[in-house]
Amino acid sequence: MTGWIEAATGLDRIEAAARRRLARLVPVTLDRGTALFHPGEAAKGFIVVLAGRIEVFLTGPSGRDILLYSVEAGGSCVQTTLGLLGGEDYTGEAVAATEVRAVLIPRADFLALMDTSPAFRGFVFTAFAERMQGMLHLLERVAFQRVESRLAAALLDRAEAGEVRATHQELATAIGSAREVVSRRLDAFARSGLVATERGSVILRDSTALARLAAVQD
Amino acid sequence: MTGWIEAATGLDRIEAAARRRLARLVPVTLDRGTALFHPGEAAKGFIVVLAGRIEVFLTGPSGRDILLYSVEAGGSCVQTTLGLLGGEDYTGEAVAATEVRAVLIPRADFLALMDTSPAFRGFVFTAFAERMQGMLHLLERVAFQRVESRLAAALLDRAEAGEVRATHQELATAIGSAREVVSRRLDAFARSGLVATERGSVILRDSTALARLAAVQD
DNA sequence: GGGGTTCTGTGACATGGTCACAGACAGGAC
DNA sequence: GTCCTGTCTGTGACCATGTCACAGAACCCC
Incomplete structure (x- = not known):
């Protein structure tokens, strides 16, 4: 049951207790084209991508859509976190751009890890901050370039x-x-x-x- | 030295130890029009707004700019957090839109609180998530409406x-x-x-x- | 009342998004 | 091979928006 944690950049130095909790989770494989979240759906947990690429789109009412960001190995689908933290539903859509191996950390585990593991918190926070930066950049480009x-x-x-x-x-x-x-x-x-x-x-x-x-x- | 914490929505239920740490900090008053951060400047700490409104802009190269969000009483200027968590500098600009009373939580205190106070973490995370949602909304509107x-x-x-x-x-x-x-x-x-x-x-x-x-x- | 500053109105023009098509290409069925 | 179908690309017309260059109007302070 070990194995996948080492592959997740940023989680490989996690504390022993947290590691044991994570080790119980089993990675899943998603075919290319699989939709992870449809608009309006509530998030089931926190997703960490081990291999492949997930692309997250924002879809406009006219059907036009725009790539918000893509999540590669070691990254997490931060969008899902918003739901876990009490935010509203989002209008985006996440799709596996390649075959993807990923781990879903259920809500309960996610919250427990956030409370007990500094390393996990760091991982989540870093991911959050990077997305935020990325979105800022995107906004800048869309608005001004x-x-x-x-x-x-x-x-x-x-x-x-x-x-x-x-x-x-x-x-x-x-x-x-x-x-x-x-x-x-x-x-x-x-x-x-x-x-x-x-x-x-x-x-x-x-x-x-x-x-x-x-x-x-x- | 008490007083301001109660005024900050979301921090009023914080743990006793964290409260003592925060209580040492003294609120400052900023005149309307004061710039909190210039582009390229490193963040000095985490800002919590107690009264008034701070507006954060993204400025385009042509001088045109766009309002990213505004921070009202009880909110925090999340932009500053990105720097604290190791992100790059941002191109935005934060300006006091009214007279503002705010507290600056220095980097060291911020990091310590993040590690020791669940309530503080919740406060920061919620603020983060809300900003993220807001930016998504903004992007959606700018791109599609x-x-x-x-x-x-x-x-x-x-x-x-x-x-x-x-x-x-x-x-x-x-x-x-x-x-x-x-x-x-x-x-x-x-x-x-x-x-x-x-x-x-x-x-x-x-x-x-x-x-x-x-x-x-x- | 004068002079400077800020705010608003307007025309001309370039870019970009939308619509409505037509043509070009690929891949399978036969 | 030919036909069919679906996807991808090219094109013209048109409207919305951003930009530039001004001019005029309203406000403020002396």
């Missing part, structure tokens, strides 16, 4: 070996814009030689120029 | 006896838009008989209609 800049940043962020495998719609969601706008921007990038586009993927041709665009202030 | 709707909501929110004392610029900041846009919207509202405008104030004439606009989904 142009699509061009956000798109360049998203491309650089998601590139693997100079290629981004994503549809225009996915890119649009990631930066909180609309597909058509992304299509046009990408087209403009392509005409300037910054990228080359294919169905389902974008190949970066001039990362330096993209980085310059991403850094542009306004 | 039209100016018309946000403006109507802001007017209803700030009305006192059917009147909102604020300049167009202030309203624009509150909803994350530009002054000219607010001016035009208000003009449209006025032509429809929803409000009457005067220099430095807006008088609500038809709150029902405004509420309808504020509730519009898209």
